Amino acid sequence: MNQTYYTILTQKGVALLDNATSQGIPLKITQMAVGDGNGNITTPDATQTKLVHEVRRAAIDKLFVDNENPCQIIAEQVIPETDGGWFIHEIGLFDDRDNLIAVGNYPATYKPNFIEDSSRTQVIRMEFIVDNTEAIELKNETIEVFAARKYIEPRADATQTTATQKYVNDTITAKITAHEKSTNHPDATTSAKGFVQLNSAINSKLETQAATPRAVKKVYDKAVKRAGDTMTGQLTLSNKGLKINNANNDSMTLMTLNDCYSHVFYNAKTNTSARKLDYDSTENIWRFQNVKDVTINDKPVLKAGDYGIGSKGGAPLSNANDILLTGFYGTDTYKRPGLPDLGYDNYYSTLAVYGSGNQFCGHVEQLYVPTLNGPRVFGRSVFNFTDKMKWIESITEANINRFLTPVGAILKWPGIVPPAGYFNCNGAMFDIEKYPKLALLFPLGKLPKLKPNPDWIEDQPFIYIVEAK
Structure with a gap:
């Protein structure tokens, strides 16, 4: 169809008209609806059962047969001045059962x-064709169309009828003709006055149409406010981020990349950029990047050298007895033994200090691990920064020989598997x-069968062991 604006019967409308023909029961068309088509001129589709986006529906004010074309039905509806605030891009006719007919x-x-x-x-006017009409009769402003294939009985209310579209068109044409005789108004341009068409679009590049107050309001609502204005809407970052410039030409940019949100710092002197703080929404983790010091609530939580154990920039550990501030420390030379109590056989060591409760009340735990001739594990508690418990070495597979008693002595081992060189005292042969040394104590070749006292069992399971020699 080459025609730009037109009306068609829907598939439902055709079926109902055929049914009216066969049954002899006139179809009652009672309502007209208008819609904005979601902002676009629509293309009528016979499969439609409703408008694309209906904005108003009301009773038809007048339905009649065109005097100049007896096969053409004309429907009219008056939209009062109290209704509006929208564009009309589509129209539809409904029967008394809300079926879309045209x-x-x-x-x-x-x-x-x-x-x-x-x-x-x-006034909105809608026209459509009824094929093969044999007789048309007017009765008190109500039309009954008896067709060979289709029957239509429109609804009319004499109290709500208005001037026909033909009368309106003839009147407007006469007025325009009279006006044109007095003066000829050309179309307006950017350099000359004249007639101009209104347009509420905010993305148009036309220079022959004028913006409506509605378009101006849309632009104002979307526009970035001036300096000093208060922004009340949501700020959305583009893929280039939000850049904040400093007076010295440095800048900080807030950026999003995939599932991460990053603070990127630009150094104008070195012309380099580096990420400083990232948030990974997938893992729900904040990460500091390329940062030496971090302070939260005026308390340092990360210092240069923390986690840098063994490096020249690491936090030096000269004496584990004196270091009570939470953190991680390490030695990297024999000139700095970590624990002088052990002499000079414990350099290349690490110390971890953990705050228990409020560390500023002086309660911390220390864990010291020398790796030379080890590793060995020492621990102690410190209260009020003054009451220091003695260092206690833990038993490990590497140092168990330091704590051994004579062969046959029964030891308590934390775990369920004995260390190398030991038997589990479970009664086995x-x-x-x-x-031979173990046989001197147990000549029958049978180990004692010992079970932990239930009163001793805590969270850590243990077994009794004996050295196998």
């Missing part, structure tokens, strides 16, 4: 309401020739 598109027309400066009453 649908059409409509030249873009803005219908203002009474609160706008240009409010007006508007052993080879007396292979382990």
